[in-house]
Amino acid sequence: MLDISVIIPVYNAAEFLEKSVLSALPFEEVKEVILVEDKSTDNSLGICEKLAVENPKVKLFQHPDKENHGAAASRNLGIEKSSGAFITFLDADDYYLPNRFDAEKIFNDPKIEGVFSAIGIEYLTEKGKAEFQSKFADSSLTTVNYAAEGKEVFRGLLSLTPKTFGTFFHLNALTIRKSAIDKYHLRFNEVLRVHQDSDFIIKLAYHCYLKSGIIDQAVAMRGIHDNNRITKIVRYSPQYNQRQFLFWNSLYEWSKSLPLDSDAAQHIFLQKKAFELTGKSGFSKAICLLNVMLKNPNILRTKYRYTYYHS
Structure with a gap:
């Protein structure tokens, strides 16, 4: 049985947070759910405190100065505070599906240091849907185009493979050995307020032996709403x-x-x-x-x- 630390950075996610946390708690593999509250201006901190009191698996942290430092710094703090042998991530407005850890049995092979699968998209508001579809392909899955492992993953993410691999898989569907990210000193770049996840994934794919898991169906859902930061940026602006x-x-x-x-x-x-x-x-x-x-x-x-x- 794997022991997994789920890291959730929390900023102004009061509307979605409880559903996100409750989606991770039922899994036997999940040892702890680490909430890193990043000085929200809504009631997120109160919800975090409530969840931590009600569920022994839930552990709440804030930055030492209790100021806002961004998702990268929050994930890094979560990594430092984690005690599981495996690390996974979950955004506070997203949630896991019941098959989230079905592919993780491949960790029986000690060569495998990380596995990634597909996530689905759930439109929570019409405005969010319109903004998302105006910038990204209207696909029900965020996934790669074919099964791959090892160096093929890194080269695929840089569009250097003969076939189009796909330039992205989501943190919500990634599970990684903590020993691997510690061995290679991998952390999120805190200078990046956006794209820190893509930056981390590409570096991870170079240093670690990753393998695709379930890529033809979702293992988690990504919530698309009015306040998704990535959809607010006008391309080529x-x-x-x-x-x-x-x-x-x-x-x-x-x-x-x-x-x-x-x-x-x-x-x-x-x-x-x-x-x-x-x-x-x-x-x-x-x-x-x-x-x-x-x-x-x-x-x-x-x-x-x-x-x-x-x-």
Whole structure:
């Protein structure tokens, strides 16, 4: 039997929090549910306190200064406070399904350090649905396109595989050995207010041996509502470009000291450089782009080439 620590960062989630926590508690595999309350302005703290009193599995923490530090710092604090041999995550407005840990039997193989599955989407408000569908494909599952493990996962997430693997799987459907993330000193980048999950997953896929689990049906549900941060960002807006730059720059700084395959290193560098260029304009932008093109013309073949011409 696995002993799992479920880490839930909590910020202004009073409307959804109890359902989220109660979805994790019934599993025998779940040793503890760690709530990290991040100075909410609603009644989230009170609900956290109530859940911790009523359920011995629930453990409540706040940052030492009791201030707001963001989801990355909250997940990192949860990792530090966890006592389970395995770590999972759950957003406070999402919930697990009864099959959440069905794939985790593959941990019988000591080589496997992490397993990931698919999650479903539940539209909680019409406005949230409209914003989500205007920015993302209207798919009932967030998943990858085919089963994979090991290096194929890392390369797939960077779109470097012959077949399209899919560029994302969700933290809600990831289970990882705590010993693995400690061994490789993996934590969420607290500079990133968004995309810290993608940043963590790509780094995890490089260092750890991951394997796909249940990828054709949901093991958790993601709630889409009016206040989802990721849907508020207009694509190719200055805010979008800056956040993409911070994400790719985080991967670039991490990758510089690693023996990555040349195509992976080049991909990360070019994505970083592409969004760096969006912060420039006019003659300065043209000169910088020309300099990059002379060194590596593949910059004009990146997925985000649109941004070179739209500041």
